Amino acid sequence: xxxSALACPLFSSTILTGTSGTAPAPLPIASSVxxxxxxxxCAVTVTAILAAxxxxxxxxxxxxxxxxxxxWELDSPHRFPYKELHMATKGFKDSELLGAGxxxxxxxxxxxxxxxxxxxxxxxxxxxxxxVVSLGRMRHxxxxxx
Numbered sequence: 001x002x003x004s005a006l007a008c009p010l011f012s013s014t015i016l017t018g019t020s021g022t023a024p025a026p027l028p029i030a031s032s033v034x035x036x037x038x039x040x041x042c043a044v045t046v047t048a049i050l051a052a053x054x055x056x057x058x059x060x061x062x063x064x065x066x067x068x069x070x071x072w073e074l075d076s077p078h079r080f081p082y083k084e085l086h087m088a089t090k091g092f093k094d095s096e097l098l099g100a101g102x103x104x105x106x107x108x109x110x111x112x113x114x115x116x117x118x119x120x121x122x123x124x125x126x127x128x129x130x131x132v133v134s135l136g137r138m139r140h141x142x143x144x145x146x
Contacts, residue, residue, distance in 0.1 A: 085114050092116060104128065 080088075088109040089096050098106045104117035117128045 085109070085116075089114050089116075 086092065088111070089107040092105075092107055096108045098108050098113055100106070101115075104115050107114045107116060115128075115131075117125070
């Protein structure tokens with residue numbers, strides 16, 4: 001019986017048919033190509049995992065640094081970020097100070113006056129909230145609400 005060898009392209013083994021005592025040499029397989037494909041797949045997988053972890057950490061940090069709204073602020077007029085108020089009042093400089101009240105100072109801003117409350121406890125905060133709510137409901141040509 002004639003001997004024929006069928007080489008499987010993915011493996012280095014040879015399939016023999018027949019009963020001869022001599023086996024042909026295995027056909028060379030591009031094992032370096034297989035290794036490169038596996039290495040590339042692993043690199044892409046590791047990169048994707050690291051990108052996902054990095055994105056999750058970045059989002060968590062961003063959420064932690066975000067300004068949180070107090071419960072009373074949800075129904076109140078527009079709230080400006082501290083950074084924006086700091087810029088509008090030129091860093092709360094004394095030269096921009098318009099006056100001072102029982103629980104805070106009032107500074108000249110670019111568009112509106114800015115009241116910066118002092119930390120005198122809960123009573124000062126309640127008074128400030130009441131003032132913000134009443135100013136928010138007021139309709140006056142010089143009153144700024146949004």
